[in-house]
Amino acid sequence: MRLFPVLFLGMLIWLSAQPVSALDHDNLDKNRPLRIEDAYPIAKGEIALEGGTQFSDRRQGRTRVAFQPQILFGAFYNTQLEIGGDLFTEPTAIGGAEKSGDLHVGVLYNFNTETLSLPALAVKLDLEFPTGVRSRGVDGTLAGLLTRSFGRWRTHLNAEYSVIGSARGEERNGLYRLAVGVSYPLGYPMRFRETLIADVFTRQSELSGGRNPTGIEIGLRHQFSSRIVLDGGIGTEFAGPADRSAVFGTVGLSIGY
Protein backbone atom coordinates (compact mmCIF):
# COMPACT_ATOMS: atom_id res chain seq x y z
CA MET A 1 0.00 0.00 0.00
CA ARG A 2 2.79 2.40 0.82
CA LEU A 3 4.92 1.24 -2.07
CA PHE A 4 3.26 3.41 -4.71
CA PRO A 5 3.88 6.84 -3.12
CA VAL A 6 7.50 5.89 -2.47
CA LEU A 7 7.95 4.81 -6.08
CA PHE A 8 6.22 7.98 -7.28
CA LEU A 9 8.50 10.18 -5.18
CA GLY A 10 11.53 8.29 -6.43
CA MET A 11 10.44 8.75 -10.05
CA LEU A 12 9.90 12.46 -9.43
CA ILE A 13 13.42 12.91 -8.07
CA TRP A 14 14.97 10.88 -10.88
CA LEU A 15 13.03 12.58 -13.63
CA SER A 16 13.72 16.07 -12.31
CA ALA A 17 17.33 15.52 -13.33
CA GLN A 18 16.43 14.43 -16.87
CA PRO A 19 16.00 16.51 -20.01
CA VAL A 20 12.32 17.04 -20.51
CA SER A 21 9.94 18.36 -23.10
CA ALA A 22 7.00 20.72 -23.15
CA LEU A 23 3.66 19.68 -21.73
CA ASP A 24 0.37 20.43 -23.43
CA HIS A 25 -1.57 22.42 -20.86
CA ASP A 26 -4.71 22.27 -23.00
CA ASN A 27 -4.83 18.49 -22.68
CA LEU A 28 -7.16 17.82 -19.76
CA ASP A 29 -6.52 14.84 -17.50
CA LYS A 30 -8.73 13.69 -14.67
CA ASN A 31 -8.12 15.54 -11.38
CA ARG A 32 -5.79 18.07 -12.98
CA PRO A 33 -7.47 20.07 -11.58
CA LEU A 34 -11.08 19.02 -12.26
CA ARG A 35 -12.78 15.68 -12.81
CA ILE A 36 -13.56 16.48 -16.46
CA GLU A 37 -11.09 15.19 -19.04
CA ASP A 38 -10.88 15.61 -22.77
CA ALA A 39 -10.96 12.85 -25.36
CA TYR A 40 -7.27 13.17 -26.17
CA PRO A 41 -4.41 11.08 -24.79
CA ILE A 42 -0.91 12.38 -24.27
CA ALA A 43 1.44 12.02 -27.24
CA LYS A 44 2.98 8.70 -28.18
CA GLY A 45 6.19 8.27 -26.20
CA GLU A 46 5.40 10.97 -23.64
CA ILE A 47 5.61 10.30 -19.92
CA ALA A 48 3.74 12.62 -17.58
CA LEU A 49 4.04 12.72 -13.84
CA GLU A 50 1.05 14.30 -12.19
CA GLY A 51 0.23 14.98 -8.58
CA GLY A 52 -2.02 17.15 -6.51
CA THR A 53 -3.56 17.74 -3.14
CA GLN A 54 -7.31 18.00 -2.76
CA PHE A 55 -9.27 19.10 0.28
CA SER A 56 -12.96 18.50 0.79
CA ASP A 57 -14.81 20.42 3.48
CA ARG A 58 -17.94 18.38 4.07
CA ARG A 59 -21.26 19.56 5.48
CA GLN A 60 -21.14 16.67 7.95
CA GLY A 61 -17.95 15.01 9.10
CA ARG A 62 -14.37 16.15 9.11
CA THR A 63 -12.50 17.83 6.30
CA ARG A 64 -10.77 15.26 4.15
CA VAL A 65 -7.47 15.73 2.33
CA ALA A 66 -6.31 13.54 -0.54
CA PHE A 67 -3.00 13.25 -2.37
CA GLN A 68 -3.43 12.21 -6.00
CA PRO A 69 -0.23 10.91 -7.65
CA GLN A 70 -0.50 9.56 -11.17
CA ILE A 71 1.82 8.51 -14.00
CA LEU A 72 0.67 8.64 -17.62
CA PHE A 73 2.44 7.02 -20.54
CA GLY A 74 1.70 7.45 -24.25
CA ALA A 75 2.32 3.79 -25.02
CA PHE A 76 1.16 3.85 -28.64
CA TYR A 77 -0.42 6.30 -31.03
CA ASN A 78 -3.69 7.48 -29.48
CA THR A 79 -3.30 5.25 -26.43
CA GLN A 80 -2.52 6.39 -22.91
CA LEU A 81 -1.76 4.10 -19.99
CA GLU A 82 -2.28 5.36 -16.45
CA ILE A 83 -1.22 4.18 -13.04
CA GLY A 84 -1.99 5.96 -9.80
CA GLY A 85 -3.80 5.84 -6.52
CA ASP A 86 -5.35 8.36 -4.16
CA LEU A 87 -4.18 8.60 -0.56
CA PHE A 88 -6.62 10.05 1.98
CA THR A 89 -6.32 11.38 5.48
CA GLU A 90 -8.25 9.24 7.99
CA PRO A 91 -8.11 6.25 5.66
CA THR A 92 -10.06 3.97 7.99
CA ALA A 93 -13.08 6.29 8.05
CA ILE A 94 -13.79 6.28 4.31
CA GLY A 95 -17.01 4.64 3.12
CA GLY A 96 -17.86 3.51 -0.38
CA ALA A 97 -15.72 1.77 -2.96
CA GLU A 98 -12.86 4.26 -3.18
CA LYS A 99 -10.27 3.46 -0.53
CA SER A 100 -7.03 5.13 0.41
CA GLY A 101 -4.12 3.43 -1.28
CA ASP A 102 -6.06 1.51 -3.92
CA LEU A 103 -3.98 0.97 -7.02
CA HIS A 104 -5.57 2.44 -10.12
CA VAL A 105 -4.61 1.21 -13.59
CA GLY A 106 -6.26 2.56 -16.71
CA VAL A 107 -6.07 2.81 -20.46
CA LEU A 108 -7.53 5.57 -22.62
CA TYR A 109 -7.95 5.01 -26.34
CA ASN A 110 -8.80 7.89 -28.65
CA PHE A 111 -10.71 6.87 -31.77
CA ASN A 112 -10.30 10.08 -33.74
CA THR A 113 -9.28 13.69 -33.67
CA GLU A 114 -11.98 16.32 -34.02
CA THR A 115 -12.85 17.31 -37.59
CA LEU A 116 -15.34 19.75 -39.10
CA SER A 117 -18.14 17.21 -38.74
CA LEU A 118 -17.01 14.82 -36.01
CA PRO A 119 -16.23 15.35 -32.34
CA ALA A 120 -13.20 13.66 -30.82
CA LEU A 121 -14.20 10.41 -29.15
CA ALA A 122 -12.40 8.15 -26.72
CA VAL A 123 -13.07 5.24 -24.45
CA LYS A 124 -11.39 4.60 -21.13
CA LEU A 125 -11.18 1.47 -19.00
CA ASP A 126 -10.09 1.74 -15.36
CA LEU A 127 -9.43 -0.96 -12.81
CA GLU A 128 -9.04 -0.33 -9.07
CA PHE A 129 -7.18 -3.04 -7.23
CA PRO A 130 -7.80 -3.52 -3.49
CA THR A 131 -4.34 -2.55 -2.28
CA GLY A 132 -5.73 0.15 0.01
CA VAL A 133 -6.93 0.37 3.58
CA ARG A 134 -9.92 -1.92 4.25
CA SER A 135 -10.36 -2.41 0.53
CA ARG A 136 -11.91 -5.52 -1.02
CA GLY A 137 -12.61 -6.57 -4.57
CA VAL A 138 -11.57 -5.18 -7.93
CA ASP A 139 -13.66 -2.30 -9.24
CA GLY A 140 -13.99 -1.64 -12.96
CA THR A 141 -15.05 1.51 -14.79
CA LEU A 142 -15.80 2.06 -18.46
CA ALA A 143 -16.05 5.67 -19.66
CA GLY A 144 -16.92 7.38 -22.89
CA LEU A 145 -15.24 10.74 -23.51
CA LEU A 146 -16.24 13.32 -26.10
CA THR A 147 -14.67 16.66 -27.04
CA ARG A 148 -16.20 19.16 -29.45
CA SER A 149 -14.98 22.70 -30.04
CA PHE A 150 -16.88 25.82 -30.99
CA GLY A 151 -14.36 28.43 -31.95
CA ARG A 152 -11.84 28.45 -29.12
CA TRP A 153 -14.35 27.02 -26.64
CA ARG A 154 -13.96 23.29 -26.20
CA THR A 155 -16.79 21.28 -24.66
CA HIS A 156 -16.31 17.90 -23.02
CA LEU A 157 -18.68 15.14 -22.02
CA ASN A 158 -17.64 12.28 -19.75
CA ALA A 159 -20.05 9.42 -19.07
CA GLU A 160 -18.90 6.46 -17.03
CA TYR A 161 -20.22 3.41 -15.29
CA SER A 162 -18.46 1.55 -12.49
CA VAL A 163 -18.95 -1.98 -11.28
CA ILE A 164 -17.99 -2.36 -7.62
CA GLY A 165 -16.26 -5.64 -7.01
CA SER A 166 -17.21 -6.19 -3.42
CA ALA A 167 -20.01 -3.91 -2.26
CA ARG A 168 -21.01 -4.18 1.38
CA GLY A 169 -24.31 -3.60 3.16
CA GLU A 170 -26.27 -0.79 1.55
CA GLU A 171 -23.52 0.07 -0.92
CA ARG A 172 -24.44 -0.05 -4.59
CA ASN A 173 -22.61 -2.59 -6.70
CA GLY A 174 -22.80 -0.38 -9.78
CA LEU A 175 -23.00 3.38 -10.28
CA TYR A 176 -22.80 5.98 -13.00
CA ARG A 177 -21.07 9.35 -13.18
CA LEU A 178 -21.66 12.18 -15.64
CA ALA A 179 -19.71 15.39 -16.18
CA VAL A 180 -20.09 18.13 -18.76
CA GLY A 181 -17.44 20.82 -19.03
CA VAL A 182 -15.90 23.59 -21.07
CA SER A 183 -12.35 24.80 -21.46
CA TYR A 184 -11.05 28.01 -22.97
CA PRO A 185 -7.52 29.26 -23.68
CA LEU A 186 -7.14 32.66 -22.07
CA GLY A 187 -5.17 35.46 -23.67
CA TYR A 188 -5.51 34.98 -27.44
CA PRO A 189 -3.89 36.46 -29.50
CA MET A 190 -1.07 37.56 -27.22
CA ARG A 191 -0.69 34.83 -24.62
CA PHE A 192 -1.17 31.07 -24.60
CA ARG A 193 -0.22 29.89 -21.13
CA GLU A 194 -3.54 29.57 -19.30
CA THR A 195 -6.58 27.40 -19.88
CA LEU A 196 -9.81 28.01 -17.96
CA ILE A 197 -11.93 24.94 -17.21
CA ALA A 198 -15.37 24.52 -15.65
CA ASP A 199 -17.76 21.61 -15.32
CA VAL A 200 -20.95 20.39 -13.71
CA PHE A 201 -21.17 16.84 -12.53
CA THR A 202 -23.44 14.30 -10.91
CA ARG A 203 -22.83 10.78 -9.73
CA GLN A 204 -24.94 8.11 -8.21
CA SER A 205 -24.61 7.97 -4.45
CA GLU A 206 -22.59 5.10 -3.10
CA LEU A 207 -25.45 3.98 -0.85
CA SER A 208 -28.64 2.61 -2.34
CA GLY A 209 -31.47 5.12 -2.19
CA GLY A 210 -29.17 8.08 -1.57
CA ARG A 211 -29.39 11.30 -3.54
CA ASN A 212 -26.87 12.01 -6.29
CA PRO A 213 -24.02 14.29 -5.19
CA THR A 214 -24.24 17.02 -7.80
CA GLY A 215 -21.95 19.99 -8.11
CA ILE A 216 -19.98 22.51 -10.07
CA GLU A 217 -16.27 23.29 -10.21
CA ILE A 218 -13.94 25.72 -11.94
CA GLY A 219 -10.19 25.62 -12.43
CA LEU A 220 -7.15 26.88 -14.26
CA ARG A 221 -4.14 25.21 -15.87
CA HIS A 222 -1.06 27.38 -16.21
CA GLN A 223 1.99 26.57 -18.34
CA PHE A 224 4.65 27.48 -15.81
CA SER A 225 7.62 26.45 -17.94
CA SER A 226 8.39 24.14 -20.83
CA ARG A 227 8.45 21.35 -18.31
CA ILE A 228 5.76 22.12 -15.77
CA VAL A 229 2.04 22.86 -15.78
CA LEU A 230 0.47 24.08 -12.55
CA ASP A 231 -3.22 23.74 -11.83
CA GLY A 232 -5.79 24.76 -9.28
CA GLY A 233 -9.51 24.38 -8.91
CA ILE A 234 -12.40 24.90 -6.53
CA GLY A 235 -15.97 23.67 -6.43
CA THR A 236 -19.02 22.74 -4.42
CA GLU A 237 -21.62 20.00 -4.32
CA PHE A 238 -24.89 21.91 -4.22
CA ALA A 239 -27.15 18.86 -4.02
CA GLY A 240 -26.84 15.37 -2.63
CA PRO A 241 -26.55 13.55 0.67
CA ALA A 242 -26.05 15.29 3.99
CA ASP A 243 -22.29 14.67 4.08
CA ARG A 244 -21.62 16.12 0.63
CA SER A 245 -18.82 18.65 0.12
CA ALA A 246 -19.62 22.23 0.96
CA VAL A 247 -16.45 23.28 -0.77
CA PHE A 248 -13.54 21.39 -2.24
CA GLY A 249 -10.36 22.53 -3.91
CA THR A 250 -7.28 21.18 -5.64
CA VAL A 251 -3.76 22.35 -6.38
CA GLY A 252 -1.35 20.27 -8.41
CA LEU A 253 1.26 20.02 -11.08
CA SER A 254 2.12 17.96 -14.14
CA ILE A 255 5.58 17.32 -15.51
CA GLY A 256 6.07 15.95 -19.01
CA TYR A 257 9.06 13.93 -20.21
Next chain:
Amino acid sequence: MRTKHLFAFLGITPVLMALLGPCAQAQFEPRDKRFYDRAVWNFALRDHLPELDIEFNGVDFGHSNLYENLLLTGAKSIPAIEEEARMQTLRFIASRPILPPNEEAIAPTYMKLAWRAQNVFDEAHALHRATYDIYVSDTITDKDAALREALAFYQRSPYAITAGPLDHRRLDQFPYSQAFRRKFPLFNATIWAYHYLQVAVYDVLQEAPDLDSKRKVVQPILATYHGYLDQPPVQWSFMPLTAELSPKFAARYAEIANIFDNLHMLHDNISDILVSDLFPTREAKRAEIYRIIDSYYLAGADPVNPMIMRRSEQSPPTHAH
Protein backbone atom coordinates in the same frame (compact mmCIF):
# COMPACT_ATOMS: atom_id res chain seq x y z
CA MET B 1 -27.67 -7.02 -11.50
CA ARG B 2 -24.99 -8.52 -13.73
CA THR B 3 -27.28 -8.00 -16.73
CA LYS B 4 -27.72 -4.35 -15.76
CA HIS B 5 -23.96 -3.85 -15.58
CA LEU B 6 -23.47 -5.51 -18.91
CA PHE B 7 -26.03 -3.22 -20.54
CA ALA B 8 -24.44 -0.19 -18.92
CA PHE B 9 -20.96 -1.15 -20.13
CA LEU B 10 -22.08 -2.06 -23.59
CA GLY B 11 -24.30 1.00 -23.81
CA ILE B 12 -21.41 3.47 -23.79
CA THR B 13 -19.78 2.02 -26.89
CA PRO B 14 -22.89 2.10 -29.13
CA VAL B 15 -23.52 5.68 -28.05
CA LEU B 16 -20.00 6.61 -29.13
CA MET B 17 -20.41 4.75 -32.39
CA ALA B 18 -23.76 6.41 -33.05
CA LEU B 19 -22.14 9.79 -32.56
CA LEU B 20 -19.53 8.87 -35.13
CA GLY B 21 -22.50 8.00 -37.32
CA PRO B 22 -23.01 8.98 -40.90
CA CYS B 23 -20.00 11.25 -41.19
CA ALA B 24 -17.58 8.68 -39.88
CA GLN B 25 -16.28 7.52 -43.21
CA ALA B 26 -16.02 11.01 -44.64
CA GLN B 27 -13.93 12.64 -41.94
CA PHE B 28 -12.72 9.95 -39.56
CA GLU B 29 -9.13 10.84 -38.83
CA PRO B 30 -6.67 9.54 -36.23
CA ARG B 31 -4.97 12.04 -33.95
CA ASP B 32 -1.55 10.35 -34.03
CA LYS B 33 0.46 12.82 -31.95
CA ARG B 34 4.03 11.80 -31.26
CA PHE B 35 6.32 13.15 -28.56
CA TYR B 36 9.70 14.65 -29.34
CA ASP B 37 12.84 12.60 -29.62
CA ARG B 38 13.86 12.48 -25.96
CA ALA B 39 17.52 13.48 -26.08
CA VAL B 40 20.19 15.36 -24.17
CA TRP B 41 19.95 18.33 -26.52
CA ASN B 42 16.28 19.02 -25.79
CA PHE B 43 15.73 22.71 -25.01
CA ALA B 44 19.36 23.75 -25.49
CA LEU B 45 18.27 26.66 -27.68
CA ARG B 46 15.72 27.85 -25.11
CA ASP B 47 18.26 27.56 -22.30
CA HIS B 48 21.36 28.94 -24.02
CA LEU B 49 20.24 31.15 -26.89
CA PRO B 50 16.82 32.44 -25.83
CA GLU B 51 16.97 35.47 -28.13
CA LEU B 52 16.71 33.12 -31.12
CA ASP B 53 14.29 30.67 -29.48
CA ILE B 54 11.90 33.54 -28.73
CA GLU B 55 11.82 34.45 -32.42
CA PHE B 56 10.92 30.90 -33.40
CA ASN B 57 8.11 30.92 -30.83
CA GLY B 58 6.82 34.01 -32.61
CA VAL B 59 7.11 32.30 -35.98
CA ASP B 60 4.97 29.38 -34.71
CA PHE B 61 2.07 31.80 -34.33
CA GLY B 62 2.27 33.16 -37.87
CA HIS B 63 1.24 30.26 -40.07
CA SER B 64 -1.58 29.05 -37.83
CA ASN B 65 -2.98 32.54 -37.41
CA LEU B 66 -2.85 33.07 -41.17
CA TYR B 67 -4.63 29.80 -41.99
CA GLU B 68 -7.34 30.42 -39.41
CA ASN B 69 -7.99 33.91 -40.69
CA LEU B 70 -8.02 32.80 -44.33
CA LEU B 71 -10.64 30.20 -43.46
CA LEU B 72 -12.79 32.45 -41.29
CA THR B 73 -12.81 35.31 -43.80
CA GLY B 74 -13.00 33.12 -46.89
CA ALA B 75 -9.86 35.01 -48.00
CA LYS B 76 -12.20 37.73 -49.29
CA SER B 77 -10.99 40.69 -47.26
CA ILE B 78 -7.56 42.07 -47.98
CA PRO B 79 -7.48 44.35 -44.91
CA ALA B 80 -8.51 41.42 -42.68
CA ILE B 81 -5.41 39.51 -43.74
CA GLU B 82 -2.84 42.13 -44.74
CA GLU B 83 -3.57 44.46 -41.86
CA GLU B 84 -5.44 42.79 -39.00
CA ALA B 85 -4.09 39.23 -39.07
CA ARG B 86 -0.58 40.31 -40.07
CA MET B 87 -0.46 42.96 -37.37
CA GLN B 88 -1.67 40.41 -34.79
CA THR B 89 1.25 38.27 -35.81
CA LEU B 90 3.75 41.10 -35.59
CA ARG B 91 2.44 42.10 -32.17
CA PHE B 92 2.79 38.52 -30.96
CA ILE B 93 6.37 38.36 -32.26
CA ALA B 94 7.09 41.71 -30.60
CA SER B 95 5.79 40.33 -27.28
CA ARG B 96 8.87 38.07 -27.23
CA PRO B 97 7.10 34.87 -26.13
CA ILE B 98 9.36 32.65 -24.04
CA LEU B 99 7.27 29.54 -24.78
CA PRO B 100 5.77 28.29 -28.03
CA PRO B 101 2.08 29.13 -28.40
CA ASN B 102 -0.56 26.45 -28.52
CA GLU B 103 -1.37 26.26 -32.22
CA GLU B 104 -4.66 24.44 -31.62
CA ALA B 105 -5.82 27.47 -29.66
CA ILE B 106 -4.69 29.81 -32.45
CA ALA B 107 -6.35 27.94 -35.31
CA PRO B 108 -9.16 25.68 -34.07
CA THR B 109 -11.01 25.76 -37.41
CA TYR B 110 -7.94 24.97 -39.49
CA MET B 111 -6.99 22.10 -37.15
CA LYS B 112 -10.42 20.55 -37.68
CA LEU B 113 -10.10 21.07 -41.43
CA ALA B 114 -6.69 19.53 -41.99
CA TRP B 115 -5.31 17.80 -38.89
CA ARG B 116 -3.15 15.47 -40.97
CA ALA B 117 -1.42 18.48 -42.53
CA GLN B 118 -0.83 19.86 -39.04
CA ASN B 119 0.75 16.57 -38.00
CA VAL B 120 3.08 16.90 -41.00
CA PHE B 121 4.00 20.42 -39.90
CA ASP B 122 4.43 19.47 -36.25
CA GLU B 123 6.84 16.66 -37.03
CA ALA B 124 8.93 18.83 -39.37
CA HIS B 125 8.93 21.74 -36.92
CA ALA B 126 10.16 19.35 -34.22
CA LEU B 127 13.04 18.41 -36.54
CA HIS B 128 13.78 22.12 -37.03
CA ARG B 129 13.88 22.58 -33.25
CA ALA B 130 16.05 19.50 -32.75
CA THR B 131 18.64 20.75 -35.25
CA TYR B 132 18.91 24.14 -33.53
CA ASP B 133 19.15 22.45 -30.13
CA ILE B 134 21.94 20.21 -31.38
CA TYR B 135 23.98 23.13 -32.74
CA VAL B 136 23.58 25.11 -29.52
CA SER B 137 24.01 22.26 -27.05
CA ASP B 138 27.43 22.34 -25.42
CA THR B 139 27.11 18.73 -24.29
CA ILE B 140 27.06 17.36 -27.85
CA THR B 141 30.53 16.90 -29.28
CA ASP B 142 29.56 14.79 -32.28
CA LYS B 143 26.97 17.08 -33.86
CA ASP B 144 27.02 15.06 -37.04
CA ALA B 145 25.89 11.89 -35.28
CA ALA B 146 23.28 13.81 -33.32
CA LEU B 147 21.83 15.37 -36.48
CA ARG B 148 21.62 11.99 -38.13
CA GLU B 149 19.90 10.58 -35.04
CA ALA B 150 17.37 13.42 -35.13
CA LEU B 151 16.79 12.80 -38.83
CA ALA B 152 16.33 9.06 -38.27
CA PHE B 153 13.78 9.72 -35.52
CA TYR B 154 11.93 12.10 -37.81
CA GLN B 155 11.87 9.65 -40.67
CA ARG B 156 10.30 6.97 -38.48
CA SER B 157 7.12 9.06 -38.43
CA PRO B 158 4.39 8.21 -40.96
CA TYR B 159 4.00 11.98 -41.30
CA ALA B 160 7.59 12.58 -42.39
CA ILE B 161 8.07 14.73 -45.47
CA THR B 162 10.19 13.27 -48.22
CA ALA B 163 13.92 13.93 -47.97
CA GLY B 164 14.15 13.88 -51.75
CA PRO B 165 14.62 17.05 -53.80
CA LEU B 166 11.14 18.06 -54.87
CA ASP B 167 10.62 20.13 -57.99
CA HIS B 168 9.46 23.35 -56.35
CA ARG B 169 8.93 25.07 -59.68
CA ARG B 170 6.36 22.45 -60.67
CA LEU B 171 4.85 22.49 -57.19
CA ASP B 172 4.37 26.23 -57.71
CA GLN B 173 2.54 25.81 -61.01
CA PHE B 174 -0.74 24.23 -60.01
CA PRO B 175 -3.82 26.03 -61.34
CA TYR B 176 -4.20 27.74 -57.97
CA SER B 177 -0.52 28.36 -57.29
CA GLN B 178 0.63 31.84 -56.28
CA ALA B 179 -2.95 32.89 -55.45
CA PHE B 180 -1.91 33.82 -51.93
CA ARG B 181 1.12 35.89 -52.82
CA ARG B 182 -0.78 37.77 -55.55
CA LYS B 183 -3.68 38.65 -53.28
CA PHE B 184 -1.80 39.11 -50.01
CA PRO B 185 1.78 40.08 -50.92
CA LEU B 186 2.62 41.63 -47.55
CA PHE B 187 1.65 38.59 -45.49
CA ASN B 188 3.29 36.27 -48.01
CA ALA B 189 6.55 38.20 -47.72
CA THR B 190 6.21 38.05 -43.94
CA ILE B 191 5.88 34.26 -44.15
CA TRP B 192 8.95 34.10 -46.36
CA ALA B 193 10.78 36.23 -43.82
CA TYR B 194 10.09 33.52 -41.22
CA HIS B 195 11.48 30.93 -43.60
CA TYR B 196 14.54 33.13 -44.12
CA LEU B 197 15.19 33.14 -40.37
CA GLN B 198 14.59 29.41 -40.03
CA VAL B 199 17.21 28.43 -42.61
CA ALA B 200 19.68 31.33 -42.52
CA VAL B 201 21.01 30.50 -39.06
CA TYR B 202 22.32 27.02 -39.83
CA ASP B 203 25.69 27.87 -41.38
CA VAL B 204 26.61 30.47 -38.80
CA LEU B 205 25.58 28.25 -35.89
CA GLN B 206 27.56 25.39 -37.41
CA GLU B 207 30.72 27.44 -37.79
CA ALA B 208 30.69 29.37 -34.52
CA PRO B 209 32.91 27.42 -32.09
CA ASP B 210 31.28 28.31 -28.78
CA LEU B 211 28.13 29.71 -27.27
CA ASP B 212 29.39 33.29 -27.05
CA SER B 213 30.25 33.36 -30.72
CA LYS B 214 26.94 31.69 -31.62
CA ARG B 215 25.15 34.50 -29.80
CA LYS B 216 27.14 37.07 -31.79
CA VAL B 217 26.76 35.50 -35.23
CA VAL B 218 22.98 35.27 -35.08
CA GLN B 219 22.60 38.98 -34.30
CA PRO B 220 22.96 40.23 -37.91
CA ILE B 221 20.48 37.59 -39.07
CA LEU B 222 17.99 38.64 -36.40
CA ALA B 223 18.47 42.27 -37.43
CA THR B 224 17.85 41.39 -41.09
CA TYR B 225 14.79 39.34 -40.12
CA HIS B 226 13.29 42.20 -38.16
CA GLY B 227 14.03 44.47 -41.07
CA TYR B 228 11.97 42.11 -43.24
CA LEU B 229 9.13 42.19 -40.72
CA ASP B 230 9.16 46.00 -40.84
CA GLN B 231 9.51 46.13 -44.62
CA PRO B 232 8.25 42.79 -46.02
CA PRO B 233 10.43 41.74 -48.99
CA VAL B 234 7.65 41.80 -51.57
CA GLN B 235 10.25 41.92 -54.33
CA TRP B 236 11.15 38.25 -53.71
CA SER B 237 9.74 36.01 -56.42
CA PHE B 238 10.22 32.70 -54.59
CA MET B 239 10.58 31.42 -51.05
CA PRO B 240 14.07 31.34 -49.47
CA LEU B 241 15.87 28.03 -49.95
CA THR B 242 18.29 26.43 -47.54
CA ALA B 243 21.02 26.06 -50.17
CA GLU B 244 20.93 29.81 -50.82
CA LEU B 245 21.19 30.89 -47.20
CA SER B 246 23.08 28.03 -45.55
CA PRO B 247 24.92 26.36 -48.44
CA LYS B 248 27.37 24.44 -46.24
CA PHE B 249 24.59 22.95 -44.14
CA ALA B 250 22.60 22.09 -47.29
CA ALA B 251 25.61 20.39 -48.86
CA ARG B 252 26.44 18.39 -45.76
CA TYR B 253 22.89 17.50 -44.75
CA ALA B 254 21.08 17.48 -48.07
CA GLU B 255 18.24 15.34 -46.77
CA ILE B 256 17.47 17.66 -43.87
CA ALA B 257 17.72 20.73 -46.12
CA ASN B 258 15.35 19.11 -48.62
CA ILE B 259 12.86 18.37 -45.86
CA PHE B 260 12.87 21.99 -44.72
CA ASP B 261 12.52 23.38 -48.25
CA ASN B 262 9.74 20.91 -48.98
CA LEU B 263 8.04 21.89 -45.72
CA HIS B 264 8.14 25.55 -46.68
CA MET B 265 6.82 24.76 -50.16
CA LEU B 266 3.93 22.87 -48.58
CA HIS B 267 3.15 25.95 -46.47
CA ASP B 268 2.90 27.98 -49.69
CA ASN B 269 0.71 25.36 -51.39
CA ILE B 270 -1.72 25.30 -48.48
CA SER B 271 -1.91 29.10 -48.37
CA ASP B 272 -2.78 29.04 -52.09
CA ILE B 273 -5.46 26.35 -51.62
CA LEU B 274 -7.07 28.29 -48.76
CA VAL B 275 -7.20 31.42 -50.94
CA SER B 276 -8.21 29.87 -54.26
CA ASP B 277 -11.79 30.03 -55.53
CA LEU B 278 -11.17 26.75 -57.34
CA PHE B 279 -12.04 25.09 -54.04
CA PRO B 280 -15.23 26.83 -52.96
CA THR B 281 -15.98 24.68 -49.91
CA ARG B 282 -13.96 23.70 -46.89
CA GLU B 283 -14.36 20.06 -47.84
CA ALA B 284 -12.88 20.77 -51.28
CA LYS B 285 -9.92 22.61 -49.74
CA ARG B 286 -9.34 19.72 -47.36
CA ALA B 287 -9.44 17.21 -50.18
CA GLU B 288 -6.86 19.13 -52.22
CA ILE B 289 -4.56 19.65 -49.21
CA TYR B 290 -4.65 15.93 -48.50
CA ARG B 291 -4.20 15.05 -52.18
CA ILE B 292 -0.97 17.00 -52.52
CA ILE B 293 0.35 15.78 -49.17
CA ASP B 294 -0.32 12.15 -50.03
CA SER B 295 0.91 12.42 -53.62
CA TYR B 296 3.87 14.77 -53.42
CA TYR B 297 5.04 15.39 -49.86
CA LEU B 298 4.89 12.33 -47.62
CA ALA B 299 7.99 10.17 -47.67
CA GLY B 300 5.74 7.15 -48.05
CA ALA B 301 4.95 8.31 -51.59
CA ASP B 302 8.61 8.40 -52.67
CA PRO B 303 8.53 5.36 -55.01
CA VAL B 304 5.80 6.92 -57.15
CA ASN B 305 6.26 10.63 -56.44
CA PRO B 306 6.52 12.42 -59.80
CA MET B 307 7.82 15.60 -58.15
CA ILE B 308 11.12 14.15 -56.93
CA MET B 309 13.86 15.39 -59.24
CA ARG B 310 16.49 13.11 -60.64
CA ARG B 311 20.07 14.30 -60.29
CA SER B 312 20.20 15.52 -63.90
CA GLU B 313 17.16 17.73 -63.29
CA GLN B 314 18.63 19.54 -60.32
CA SER B 315 20.14 22.99 -60.68
CA PRO B 316 21.61 25.40 -58.17
CA PRO B 317 19.14 27.86 -56.64
CA THR B 318 19.10 31.19 -58.42
CA HIS B 319 16.70 33.36 -56.45
CA ALA B 320 17.97 36.60 -54.97
CA HIS B 321 17.31 36.98 -51.26
